[in-house]
Amino acid sequence: MIPHHLFLYQHLDHSAARRADHVAVQDTRISLTYGALRQEAVAIARRLQTLGVQPGDRVILLLENSVDFARAYWGAVYAGAVVTPLSVETKTDKLGFILGDCTPAAVIADEALTDEVHVALPADLNPAVISLHAPGEITADGPAPCAGRVIDQDLGCMIYTSGSTGHPKGVMLSHQNLTAAARSVCTYLGYTEDDRIFVTIPLTFDYGMHQLTMGALVGATVVIERNFASPLFTLDRLVKSGATCFPLVPTMAPLISALADRFDFSGIRLISSTAAALHPRVIDQLREIFSQATVFSMYGLTECHRCTYLPPDQLERRKGSVGIAIPNTEMWVEDSEGQRHYRDATGTLVIRGATVMKGYWNNPEKTAQRLRPGKFPGEFVLNTGDLCRLDPEGYLYFIARSDDVLKIRGEKVAPKEVEDALLMHPAVSEAVVVGRPDKVQGHQLHALVTLKPGMSPDPKELRDWCAQHLESIAVPRRVEIREAFARNANGKIDRNSLIDELA
Template identity: 40%
Template sequence: MARHHHRLVQDGLYESARLAGRKEALVTEGARLSFVELLDRAQRLARALRDRGLEPGDRVAIFMDNGVDAVVSIYATWIAGGVVMVVNPQTKARKLAYLLADSGARFLLSQSKLHRVVLPALEELQPSPRPFLVVSDGDPRRGDTTFETLLPGTGGDPGDPGTVATDLAALIYTSGSTGEPKGVMVTHQNVTFTLGSLLEYLRLGSDERILNLLPLAFDYGLYQLLMAVRLGATLVLEPGFEYPAVIEQRIREEAVTVFPGVPTVFTSLLARAREDKPGFPSVRAVTNTAAALAPDLVPGLQRLFPNALIFRMYGLTECKRVCYLEPEELAARPESVGKAIPGTQVFLRDPQGRSLGPGETGILHVRGPHVMVGYWNQPEKTAEMLRSGRHPGDRVLCTHDLFRMDGEGYLYFVGRSDDIIKSRGEKVSPVEVENVLHGIPGVRDAAVVGVPDPALGEAIRAYVSLAPGSRIGEREIRRACQARLEGFMVPQEIVLLPELPRTDTGKIRKLDLLGARRPDPSPPPHTPAGSEAP
């Protein structure tokens, strides 16, 4: 089937299957798939989804661990004309139900090991429409619809669903300050432009072997897959970073050339490094985003990856990537996150919308073909982020993050003007964590803040006061959080206080909390019922 060059995201797979053929596209879970094999599996699943009623624009939730089935599901959805919605496999049932309901997902592709989350989530959806559930590795005798029972016996292109470049390619959910995740809408045009810009400044070629240990639900992880496929390169896909020794072994065994990470990953590797232990000379590029890369980590990374260019970057889901610092500038500008990525523009404004000059601190604005089209079903929140530009019909992304820019156009992060915590490369809504804390029996009040952390970017600290007579402790509170929240959202620190400071209007004063100290280890005192707090 004739296709325009990279008009749609899946065009990268078609082209690489044509040009690279039997070359390894994916190495994961002990499996090795060529581009031809990956395309064949994706086409067969796409045809099966179409036969089961998938219409162009339907949302397909992909709730799986990193692996072959997740990659096949992503490309199958695009080939069938659907909208990809990858969900972090750490997600709990209540949040999964929210995502399915909010997106109106028509299909849910998952794994049998996640039934413990999927089945309660589907029950919560009633009486709302439930998506059609397909389990990649389920048991037909149990009534599961599986990939093997769904897929037709022969391959072949399922046909053109009529997708155009301005159609939605993905919904990427990100935490919001209200506590409810927001679905960032990105089109095929958004994604294909961004891919081209990333590949240009990262200086990557078709001979790369890219290691990805980040969740495919995290756009940083997803784009490692998309870059590898578009280049005709090889993706070495890992389920995560639970065992650093396994990752070190994988880098050596697979001769990895590109290593994307976040500060928690880098600090773990550096903690294991020794002078008498060889580094990783095969790696030619190391990238960091999500949380800021501390300048103190750079010398260690340069020793660990002696032949690598090290890229410091900044971005947000609403436009994927904002800026990057050329590796040659690391020493000269250790605090900078660089300049706008190719083909885009950035500038600073004050809260009144006035343009700011070099050295002034203001709100970062971004314009370019990578900017999202909005939040799914949330026009008011969309209006808060997308503003009118200087040119007719121009839309500009207001990041609400504070930066300053020097005279040469280099950006320096100052702080966030919203309430979001960025920990382990993930956005965490304090409200979402606070809602869980308030639901724990014995908790009277709770407030969550982010505190600087060299490895995490920000650590999550929860301040909690207990109801009169309550004897629960930090351990019980942490366990309750672990049962309700993804791992990256569980507070690293829980501080029990007799009272949380409040304003005259009753709002918790979070700035005052940051200076609060733990009381002595004895049970916290309680204000008797009916009396007023001091």
């Protein structure tokens, strides 16, 4: 039976008490048992306290996928801090914005990134910037430093996600949000203490991070892979690790398919996919490759973790569906008149339940667009903004996002962020970035620019510029230079005509 914990740190407390000598987390370098992981997390929490970190303060994690990330994550949780994970590829400008927005009390970073943090820090901020060294150098015992100082409505995590404005928004998630999400997803996935969960997706991505919380909830082992950049070597480690569960994002499937005949995947019992709806062709691919595994197709948003999952017994009948609401969650669609529908209708998806975020940090306007009063006083439901269809039996089919945020390799990229980077180049006059469908990546970014008079950079120079200012995932696949853009009646660039032209 899955325990019902009020606080995140109780996940680790529970498994450390039950399975102190069982491996909790491991990477290619080291492994830690539950007893050791808890001990080191408490020590990190106390170290954060000595640096002035109080419950409710934000602590940024700027760490590669690794056991160090797990140590830092649980250490911040035990301190009662709001864990704020960021990709190590976050560029200086974006990092500076996030630092200024969330005003962290501390930043735990890979040693190679501490200088970059100092460069990005706004002048009026002075958080403690620390790196973690070899595990085992510090030990501690006793209760969590935050015990009795937080309640389940307090924030446990904040995940920055891109939006159509190009400015990242901090999704505020309480302990209740996070523990409810872990229980719900563990319930239908059926994670057990005997599982070995192989994680290649970023731990800074909400579904990656939740592998740590779900693993600790049931006492499983989480095997952490740095990334999926070298699929051949990663799949070899997947098999050799004895993994039983393999969470992934849809764009990984074609890469796995190309190498599948080299490996014996019979030990994998469970495949789960999230970040975007699985295409029926990809479902067929995964079921063929992992013939002994149960495949779960899921769909969700950071703002509520997961929205839906497709029960595996419905895969043949409803391959195009993203399924039903996750346990302890209610969903419906609202039509253009605001009428609520539970079946046989198309409209905007709305989610109700304990996983719904508390709002966007420092952004009441965007919060009001997404959170609406619910059924009971003080309750809020999430207006996802996503256009979806419910079939006559209440199964959901995703149609489109409400804004132009794109998913590339399972991660969100805002075209405006890329446009802003291009417009920083001294030769660029105007920039438009659109997404083109791609079977492997999900989308490719295609940038079109006009130049200032007398300027003549070539496309490669502009791509290199983007690489200097953006994460690799946001660098356009192609940059095209144009004389001028078509405009609509309001004098604005006709983006829709460009999208149609490039389709």
